[in-house]
Amino acid sequence: MDTLLAIFNSKVVLTILIPLLLLSIKYLAVKGVRKRAKSKREDRRDLVNNIKNFLNFLMIILLLGIWASEIQQFALSIAAFAVAIVLATREFIQCLIGFFYLISTRPFRIGDWIQVGEFVGEVNATDWIKTTLLEVDLETYQYTGKTLFIPNNKLISSAIKNLNFLKRYATHRFTIVRDESVNPFVFLDELLAKANSYCEDFHDVAVRYNQIIERRLDVKITGPDPSIRVATSELGDTEVEFTIFCPTDRALEIEHALTADFMHMWFAQKALLPAS
Template sequence: MNYLSTIMENKLVVTIAVILVTFAIRYLALKLVGKNQRRNGQDQRSLKSNIKNFLIFVLVLLLINLWADEIQRFAFSLAAFAVAIVLATKEFIQCIIGFFYWMSSRPFRVGDWIEVDQYAGEVSQIDWIKTTVLEVNIDTYQYTGKTLSIPNNRFITSAVQNLNFMKRYAIHSFVLVRDDSNINPFSFIQQLRSNAKLYCHDFEDVALRYNQIIEHKMGIKITGPKPTIEVGTTELGHIKLEVTIFCPTDQTMEIEQKITADFFALCQGEQTESVLAE
């Protein structure tokens, strides 16, 4: 009895014995069926196949029952290992999922301007893990010289703005403020609007076509191409002019400086006339 228990504890020996016995029974059964087939002249291939499958099924059940504890421990270890791997590589997995999201939806392409988490720039390269972006100052529309590496998982967790239409033409808005209460901006607002329109005259036709293309593509009405200037006041009661122009991206700051210079010059003229009148 002790000898039998010792053998049963050595599962490897028992496993080999079970496999040998199973294949021996399989060999004898198939040989017996083969003799009957030659004697009776009947096709026994179906019976042979059933015997093979049945014995393999029995062998698998015996081995699973024999190694049940080890299989269970291995499964738990494998699951724990898999969980550890997933936790350790969670960010990389999310980045790969973000890459597949980009592949399926294509919200932008290489060469487009995008904005993600307040970072804006031109997409220069996209791989499985990250997207390389050449940073652009969204206020001046100029390259900063910095290169950003944005993990692809940001495309799932953050809003991605495609600014590609701003690469050539931009809706540029800026505010002009003057704290002199003696100035009446309505006395020169028309002159300022005429000056702004003059600065945008050279590209007016191209801007109109580009504006129409953007509106058709986006399905909405956008500002432009004519410049607009609205008069208002700040919370402190100072005079405020809100200027919006639709112009080539590389000319935004130049035109802004011209309009700003005209504004202060007109304010100075209005102030001089007010002093002379007094």
């Protein structure tokens, strides 16, 4: 009896000491990596996330090893309720499976921009249960300030789109709609020259980045030169669509500049029309 009590007490002590030790190691390791990354101005969130997940996994394995015999006896005693337990914890189990799918296939890394279903954001952290995203608005390529917590089971049931290339350069499209009173082909060449001038300072980098994306995806993508397409809507209005391959942080700036140029040219041309 005394021997059993001693064994039990030693297991309790180890159960307390192991988490304290591993949590201390995790705290010091994460603090060290972040301090080093800050001094070198590097993004090491992926390494921090891997350290946390590895030490959490190690802690669970060690605790299971300590209490393996007790857990086995407990599992046998509740075998009759196994089906009910599986059904009750189905979502939790699916999240665990989703985590193992994530670490085995590596569809994205910390810092990547991804889309899961209708949710878009930058991957900030992953753990056994969820993936944390910092929401990104693809219309403006800006952070919305919202944090999304995606259960890992969604990674299995939903398509994952890796949008990481959009972090630096994006194929930005926008459309201006006006009535049919002015022929835009009159000033289309001048407008295209304006678009090229706005993209001139980063044109060489855009060409190289465009080629990198095409090599990795093994497909031909739009760009890097700007293009303008003129069409008509179902109501008969004139639609002018711009396609610009540019840095994401300058997409709105270039869109506003081209919109201003278009409006100036459109109204100038309209002023030349005879009064009706």
